[in-house]
Each structure stands twice: as structure tokens, then as C-alpha cells.
């Protein structure tokens with residue numbers, strides 16, 4: 001049984017459908033990526049899993065339990081943690097305060113010190129800026145803070161919504177390297193990206209989302225080799 | 237006009253200004269998190285003043301001591317009001333939410349009028365009537381205690397916001413609600429806590445002023461207006477700005493009353509208000525929310 005799954009999920013904004021019959025499975029320990037153009041419904045999907053949106057139809061399950069009626073904070077408490085598009089860090093709070101709030105849920109709070117050591121080892125730059133207001137960090141550092149803050153919650157599944165958005169190529173490489181490292185240390189990852197090539201190269205499996213529907217599923221390698229993917233997303 | 241009178245005005249203004257700072261801190265806390273100006277803030281303060289009054293009249297409880305009861309009571313009351321009245325309308329248009337708090341204020345004032353009539357009531361504490369001279373100016377003990385108490389509570393509130401997880405969660409929510417929810421913060425609960433803390437602030441402020449003020453159904457109105465001006469002056473949602481702004485407005489009110497004819501007493505305050513709105517709408521102490 002998969003750790004996280006969507007089954008035939010429909011989500012709409014008012015009368016406008018944004019997801020139509022979306023099914024997806026994430027096995028424990030995997031990196032799964034969801035790629036697709038702007039407006040395909042990727043963010044809608046992650047917001048639905050996080051409990052910020054309610055599906056009109058279908059099921060979201062985590063570790064066998066229904067997630068689709070849970071409040072956002074309950075979803076986090078169960079270990080499904082999202083790094084949202086645009087990061088949504090707390091700019092006037094310090095780097096340390098941002099990280100502390102990452103371990104707000106009870107399960108994570110007990111291990112705050114240990115988590116903090118781990119995060120600061122992963123991102124030494126955050127240790128240097130620990131007393132600084134988060135809003136003074138550069139874009140790449142803010143993304144690292146957003147990742148660090150989410151890791152403080154001790155996620156079982158980490159979901160990232162376009163972590164590479166707006167970052168310089170070198171920084172993007174660094175972010176993808178870190179995502180792979182987080183996965184290697186045992187965290188299941190669901191990665192949403194428009195950076196199709198790098199996302200699929202990193203992932204065991206991938207889904208292609210178009211107009212709110214899953215149009216392709218496969219291993220990362222299969223999708224990178226798929227004609228439609230090559231034409232539509234890789235510019236080949 | 238003598239220097240003595242001026243000194244008196246400065247001292248009275250600063251002492252009441254501390255209380256304005258506390259009332260405004262509660263208002264700015266609620267604004268920061270709920271994004272609405274709570275026009276029932278003064279009416280809740282009025283209710284708290286009646287609570288302190290009745291505790292004294294019926295139970296002989298000193299108004300300062302009554303805080304131990306009214307602060308927690310009004311915290312719970314505030315959480316309840318938020319949950320029952322404000323939260324269900326959270327997605328309504330902003331002006332409708334404003335009308336909601338205005339309606340709540342009218343309801344509470346009229347309730348007080350029905351229950352306790354319009355009489356001015358006064359409460360005496362052990363230190364009511366004590367005073368000492370500072371140069372040519374008279375300093376009333378009760379006003380000094382009110383100011384000191386208000387500042388202490390403000391500092392406590394500030395420390396709570398800075399040092400506790402709940403306080404940090406509240407600041408995070410004020411700044412980035414969705415980011416806060418995604419960190420596992422129960423945002424509905426924290427919105428209630430913010431309203432409850434705001435109500436507890438005016439409960440303390442109410443108890444602190446009763447020994448030298450009066451209690452009547454409309455007593456909260458002037459505090460509400462002053463606190464609103466202070467919040468705008470200090471920067472909406474800025475806690476330190478609220479306390480400092482309280483002193484500025486207390487001073488402006490008191491100097492206005494001393495220098496201008498009685499009916500123009502508030503001219504200085506509102507002139508300051510309009511000037512800030514025109515020249516520095518983010519507040520004179522910078523507008524960063526969640527500070």
C-alpha cells in the first residue's frame with residue numbers, strides 16, 4: 001500500500017474545475033515528481049493534500065487514513081508537510097524563529113533541538129544568519145529557510161511546490177541536490193516542478209499534469225524519453 | 237499659562253497615555269491577526285469596568301485585585317465572541333466585518349444601559365485620593381499606578397509574543413497566514429487567542445482606570461477612539477508602536493485640553509491623526525506587522 005495517494009480527485013474553484021479525476025500514488029521512500037505547464041493544477045493538487053482546499057469528489061489518503069476532511073494543521077501533525085509556492089516564510093521573524101515555528105506541532109516540538117542541529121548542518125548559511133530577519137535573506141537562502149523550516153516538522157512526506165522558481169541555475173542545482181539528500185536520509189518526497197528535466201532526472205517516478213488531468217505516468221527515465229514530454233516540455 | 241500648568245498637562249497626559257498604549261496594544265493585536273478594527277474594543281472595556289465595579293460594590297474587592305478575575309474571564313469571553321460572532325463571518329467583506337464589531341459595540345452598550353442605567357458610578361481603591369507633588373505638578377497615586385501597570389502588562393505581552401511558541405505563532409499568523417497554517421499552526425484557535433488577549437488587555441486597562449475614572453455605558457467610546465488613533469499612529473499591527481503611540485496621543489490630548497478652549501480639546505489629537513494618515517500612512521514607527 002502506498003504511503004500517500006489520491007484517488008479520482010476532483011477540485012474546483014467555484015464552477016471552474018481545476019483537477020479532474022486525478023489519481024496518484026507515492027510509495028514510502030520514493031521521490032515522485034509532478035510536472036506540467038503553468039495552470040495545469042499542480043499547486044491545486046498540493047493545496048488539496050494539505051487540507052487548504054477540499055476535493056469535490058475522490059479520496060486523499062495517507063498511511064491508509066483519509067486526509068481529505070482533515071484541517072491543514074492536522075495534516076501537518078500527521079507528517080505531511082508542504083513547502084508552498086513562493087515559500088511563505090515569515091519575513092520579519094528571525095531565521096531562528098522561522099525554524100522554531102517549523103517544529104510547532106507536538107510530535108516535532110519534542111525533538112526541536114535535534115532537528116535544529118540537523119537543519120543547520122544541512123544549511124550552514126542559515127546558522128550564520130540565525131538572528132537576522134528572514135526577509136533580509138536572498139531568494140536562494142529564503143528557499144533554504146523554507147526547506148529547513150519544513151524539515152523541522154519532521155515530515156514523513158515532504159511536498160515541494162516549484163522550489164526552483166525564480167532562482168539562478170547554480171542555486172537551482174544546489175536545491176535539487178539537497179532534495180535528493182533529504183530523500184536519501186529517508187524522507188519521502190513529492191516534488192512539483194516546471195523544471196521538467198531536472199525534476200524527472202531526480203525522480204523515481206513522475207506524473208505529467210495537463211489541464212487538471214494526469215496524462216502520463218512513468219519512471220523518471222521513461223518520461224524523459226517520451227516523445228510528448230520531449231516536444232512539449234523539453235523543447236526537443 | 238504657567239510652566240506649572242504645562243508640566244501638569246505633560247504628566248497627566250503621559251500617565252493616561254500609558255493606559256491608551258495598553259488599550260491600543262490589544263486593538264493592534266486583534267488587527268494584526270484578524271485584519272479587522274474591532275470597534276467593540278471600548279465596549280468590552282466598559283463591560284470589564286462594570287465587572288470590576290460590581291466586584292468592588294458587592295464583594296469589596298479592590299479594583300486592582302479584581303484583575304486576577306476579570307483578565308482571565310475576559311480572555312475566555314473574547315475567545316467565545318471571536319468564535320461565535322467573528323469567525324463565522326471571516327470570509328465576509330471587510331466593511332461587513334467592521335459593521336459587525338460596530339453592531340456588537342452598540343449591543344453591549346445598550347445592554348449595559350438596560351442592566352445598570354446611565355448613572356455614572358465610581359469605585360474607590362485604597363490609593364484613590366493619594367497624591368504627591370512633582371515640582372509644581374500634582375501626581376495622583378491611582379493614575380501613576382494605572383500607567384505603571386499598563387506598561388508592565390504591555391512589556392509582558394511583548395515578551396509573550398517574543399518568547400513563547402504561542403506568541404511566535406501569533407506573530408507568524410499576523411504576517412503570513414497560509415505559511416502559518418502549513419507549519420501546523422491551528423490558525424482558527426490562534427485567531428481566538430488573539431481576540432481573547434485583546435479583551436484581556438482592556439479588562440486590565442479598565443480595572444486600572446476605575447479608581448480615578450467613572451463607570452458608565454458609554455465610558456469605552458473615548459478609549460476606543462483614542463486607541464484607534466494610536467494604532468494608526470503606531471503602525472497597524474505594530475505592538476511597540478502602540479505603546480509609544482499611546483504616550484504621544486495621551487500627551488496630545490492633555491496638551492490640547494490645556495492650551496485650547498474646552499470644546500477643541502481633541503483638536504490636537506485628530507490633527508495628528510489626519511497628518512499621519514496623509515504623510516505617513518504606515519505609522520510614525522514604521523508599519524511592519526507582526527513586530
Ligand SMILES: Nc1ncnc2c1ncn2[C@@H]1O[C@H](COP(=O)(O)OP(=O)(O)O)[C@@H](O)[C@H]1O
Pocket residue numbers: 013016017018036037038039040041042043044045
Ligand atoms: N484561487 C483561485 N481561484 C480561481 N481559480 C484558480 C485559483 N487558483 C488557481 N486557479 C486556476 O486553477 C487552475 C490550476 O491552477 P494551479 O493549481 O495554480 O496550477 P499550477 O500550479 O500548475 O500552475 C488554473 O487554471 C488557475 O487559473
Ligand SMILES: [Mg+2]
Pocket residue numbers: 042043044085162
Ligand atoms: Mg503552481
